[in-house]
Amino acid sequence: SSKTGSGDNASGDEILVGVLLPVTGNNATDGKDMLNAMKMAVEKINSDGGVLKKKIKLEVADDGCDPQMATTAANKLVSKKVVAIVGGYCSGSTLPASGVFHNANIPMIVAAANSSELPKQNYDTLFLINGLVPDQAQSGADYFNDKGAKNIAIIHDNSAYAKDLADFAKKSVEENGGKIIAFEAINPEEKDFGSLMTKLKSLKPDGTYFTGYYAAGGLMLKQFKQKGVSGSFMVGDGSYSPDIIDIAGSEAANDLLVTATPTANFIPGAEEFVKNYKSKYKDLSPGPFSALSYNGMNLLVDALKRADSTDKDKIKKALKETKAFEGIGQVIEFSDQNTLSQSNFHVMKVVGGEFTLEK
């Protein structure tokens, strides 16, 4: 591939790092939480003297979780000659963006997006630090299996990530000897899932797994309870957000299950991070992907140090060679495919309006 934008912007006394996140649109809440954590990391790094004797500066581009917007945003970052990218929330927009960065040979650390389609592209520039969808699907399926829930309904929202998770969940449930009694899609822009819930109710599921994002997840949960559908309701990490409890109402949200990498609140040793975050952002709790974003930024800095250069190939190499990087709640090492060699999915449960660690 050609190496357009090969000159990087590390001259002067700043290193420019690109951030690609949805800071507008339906997923803006999570996107902004991630950005906050990255800013916090950068502040700390810079006050500790920066890296390679330079300060880090962030260049933020909004992908709005929209593939076309993401490509333009990605090109914008490339044109600003950033040395690397941290970001990537929605898989649907991260997929095309990662191609742009690959073309420009710019390394990208993906902090949240985790569709299995991402590593399938085999880009040597792309590093994923969230656990992957198949693992997540497995943990959800296993949980259902353990609880004796055999008849499972799966609902996705036709986004790249949700469809992927739904497909893998189906596979895992079936491998566990369970039965998929419904495999449905919704349009996340719509609000009324009445007839879908009626359909579920008539199928009497033991468990329902919704793999989309929290806005629709909350509404669905509410209507799920209203209709009195049987079995428990589980969501994927796209719905891992306090907003889902708000939207559904804490009463309906009780007993909601979530498959996700735990947030900082549950991570031993992250108290400091939570405290700093809250004091910096007016009592706002870190979001579900804040810790991962924080780790991503620190990982990049670590790699820069090890590479001792802002040369892209060297950064890539350093990232690839990451050994036991200690982030908040995770130890990062990469597999052949530049994915986490060990993922960290858990099942959480909402109890009394709060997420708690279930398994």
Place this chain on the structure above:
Amino acid sequence: MKKYKKHSLLLLVIVMFILPLLLDIYWLDVLTLVLFYVVLTQGLNIVVGYTGLLDLGYAAFFAVGAYTTAILMTTFHWSFWLTLPVAAIFAAVAGIIVGTPTLRLRSDYLAIVTLGFGEIVRILAINLDITGSASGIYGIPRPTIGSYVLSSQQDFYYLILIVAILSVLVVYRLGHSRIGRAWVYIREDEDAAEAMGINRIRLKLLSYATGAVIGSLAGSIFAVKMSAIAPLSFSFLQSVMILLAVVLGGLGSIPGVVIGAALVIVLPEVLRGAEDWRYLIFGVALVIMMIFRPQGILPKKYETEDRSDPEEETNDKNHSISV
């Protein structure tokens, strides 16, 4: 006068060819997107501007081109260039499929039917396996010319630039032919056109098909340029944006529509700095532009002669109720 026009056009083309040397990759990308829109708006211009058929689902043809190329190149390993005629044929057929049931419909019913078709195409893309369902198709190979692989921003810029110039030429020539005139007659008064011996059914279908082929061409190139395509790029909003560009520029006016395409893409980019205010400003700007230029920025003029009396010129804006 005419010579002057020719020269300035030539100059414009030369500037467009030199531009990539002067722009950074971001603005080059924006400009590339503008050129995609130039192609798309020319295609839609035939349908809406010339023939007067309101099409709210034009992105569907863009999708047909993109997916045809993507599928043929990834699954069947075709050469890019060979996918183009296939995409064009599919699009023409799609155009005729959309066109046939809509022939008897008045324009607003037409709008909803085309909108419906657009949505159906998008939903099919989301749900079918062959289109890669929700995540779309990625890893679309780069096209090659001989042994040269088109891969850089510049390469695609030039590719789409050439197609844009061609599409402008095609629309210009069709527009100034017997066919183009017939389209305009249909737009102006369908019954009178029919009374003049113009087979409106055949010509409407031809209009749809031609528009569709041009749209699909843009789609094919879009697929290889992005190397990944997803259903979201072919949503109703995309159709609306293309239509927006056509009307904003001036229905039926080739240069107008080019300007419209540029505005619709560049304006939001320029406004990126305004952050949250971006689309609010864009929306207000649309309203203001339409109020001041209701016929579009560079409307088509059908009266060719310079009037002897410079005072004499129609200007309907002065009285608010048409009398």
Place this chain on the structure above:
Amino acid sequence: MDVFLQIFFDGLVIGAFYSLIALGYTMVYGIIKLLNFAHGDFYMLGAFIGYALLSFFTGDGGLNAGLLGIGAVFIVTMIIVGLAGMGVERIAYRPLLTAPRLSILITAIGVSLSLEYASMIGWGASYKVYPIKLPKNGLEIIGAQISFAQIGLIVLSALLMIGLRLFIEKTIYGKAMRAIALDQAACSLMGINVYRIISLTFFIGAFLAAGAGIMSGVYYGTINFMMGFIIGLKAFTAAVLGGIGNITGAMIGGLVLGLVESYGTYYLGGSWKDVLAFGILILFLVFKPTGILGAKEMERM
């Protein structure tokens, strides 16, 4: 059987929302032939203004507004949004009433973007949770459940439809509206203040949409600044299906669309329901090009 009936009820509820919005859509279309793409945004605006007022009265989430208070909020919101509708007409549409029809379509898109993103700036991009909730009790009819709220919603939209229809058919203002649709200049020669009547139309349209907006907030529990987009599109579809410009048609179109979607979800699955809905719409229009109730236009040569 109970499932079949339950799906029917589910469809009626969605349909009632579609109908309410389609009514205003069709009315504005009927008079100035404008596909008011911003119409769904008045629904959104209603939801947000209702949210703001309710939050103010209930002090952020309490349930102590009382029925009277809620009723007052409804009316006040609907009037505010109705006036906003008039304002939009005055500023963005009136200067273009004589322009080509597509130009005004573009302003409508501009207005839509402006309303959406102004709301985003004002209230934020994320979902807002509505401060009041509906009681859950209801009836059971042969095994299918329907809540009083749902019944209320359906009855209300039916009443509004009948009222609006009587207004358009029987009153002189309604007749003036239909006449304006045909020939504005001739109307002013009848002594009709054309602009005033158009204003009135926009008021009524936005007024109804706002009502639907608050109802949706209360019923579903969340609102956000893009909520008017899809439903606006669906309402447009419903209006056309019913025969655009026809009040009863809008109502029927809305209900039919709601039912098609609801049964489509059940029998074909959520991914295909829109294909079914649009497919039926297209087929229908092929055989009856003027929609369910649209009159065949008797154009003379």
Place this chain on the structure above:
Amino acid sequence: MKSLLKLTNVNSYYGKIRALNNLSLEINEGEIVALLGSNGAGKSTTLKTISGLIKPKSGEIEWNGQSLVGVPPHKIVESGIIHVPEGRRIFGGLTITENLELGAFTFRKNKKWVKEGIERSFDLFPRLKERAKQPAGTLSGGEQQMLAISRGLMGDPKLLMLDEPSMGLAPIIVQEIMRIIKEINKQGTTILLIEQNAKAALRLANRGYLIEIGNIILHDTADVLREDDKIIKAYLGA
């Protein structure tokens, strides 16, 4: 005779096209005044300017001593000037009855007036009665013209301005219409009449104006105009 309407040096434009050029004319109470002129002379524009559809750039229009310049059309209708426009302009999608009701829009509060007015129209043109519930757009050209005139009468005009009322009508209907115009006039309504059928118009009118390129070039009593060479050549035939 009391002057009812007076135009002084009126200039009207369509955009930049000047359609009336310092036009002056006067109508007295109780008269029938004919406005003659070839195609595009500005006859219809004169009426549109009086009824407020077009705002004159300059000049004065006086109605009962009050200026009409800048007054919106619906107010002018309320003051008793009714313009039955060229090309009928009936509301095609509405029924005959509804068209008539709208003609009485300014009397909308007076149900009795509306009802009686409709009956009077049906007496005047029985053909309309047969088709009372039919969409007006399906009427034949002549029927539409009848509807347009009766719709104008519904507004109780003091001054009725008729723009080519006989256009496209069968001879027998033209006679009928001319008779009715006379009748309306006898009952006290002043009439300003544009007619291509100059013979009939001058037979009916007290006075006439000849307009050319937006300007009055001749005006006199009908009897004098009938003998005028210019009029004979262009409008009456030898």
Place this chain on the structure above:
Amino acid sequence: MSILTVKNLKLQFGGLLAVNDLSFTVEKNTISSIIGPNGAGKTSVFNMITGFYRPTSGEIELDGTSLINNKPSQITKLGMARTFQNLRLFPNLSALDNVKSGMHCRTKEAVWGALFHTKSQKEEERLIDEVAQECIDFVGVRKYMKRSAKNLPYGAQRYLEIARALATKPKILLLDEPAAGLNFEEKQYLIQLIRRIRDEFQITVLMIEHDMGLIKEISEHITVIDYGCKIAEGTPDEVLKNEKVIEAYLGKEDVI
């Protein structure tokens, strides 16, 4: 020899019988007219002949070819052209472009020719332009050639519509109230024009008119219809003296 034959034509709109068992013929190279009260069904007959309305029953033949079930465009191609009672020009297009529309059915160049500016396409474009200009000259509106149709004086619009119809090179031309709204002088011009159309192009003319002066002067044959039925036919002298016609249509007074 007759060029147009109408047999037992019937047209129903819901309950309304607009045309009832009407038969007539038009002889080649004549100027004929249809007259009758308003609403008698004259325009409806034109609409059926030209394919815009589908007759409830009956037969229409042009030069021996049945026109039933043909689309208007096909009928035009077979050699019939018309004007409309309420002008139906293409309002925003120039007068010249309006007239060019008539040539559409007499030319055949398609997409290919347009795209590559083939020789035959250029040739055809030249021909279209030439014929259109001839027609414009013929009706005498050359000075408005490049102006939008909607901005033309009314009379000029009427002539332009005739020019546009002529450009289709018809065998028979149907004029629906061509003199409506014209003054005496203009009517004289129209009379000349209609004569020339017949004499110079050998085009049969069938018109609907309410202007008895004009009818008397140029019409060779008149068909009178009332309530959709034929009530009289013959030469102007015969018809205009017919009691039935006077009672239903002409009236006693002379208003011409």
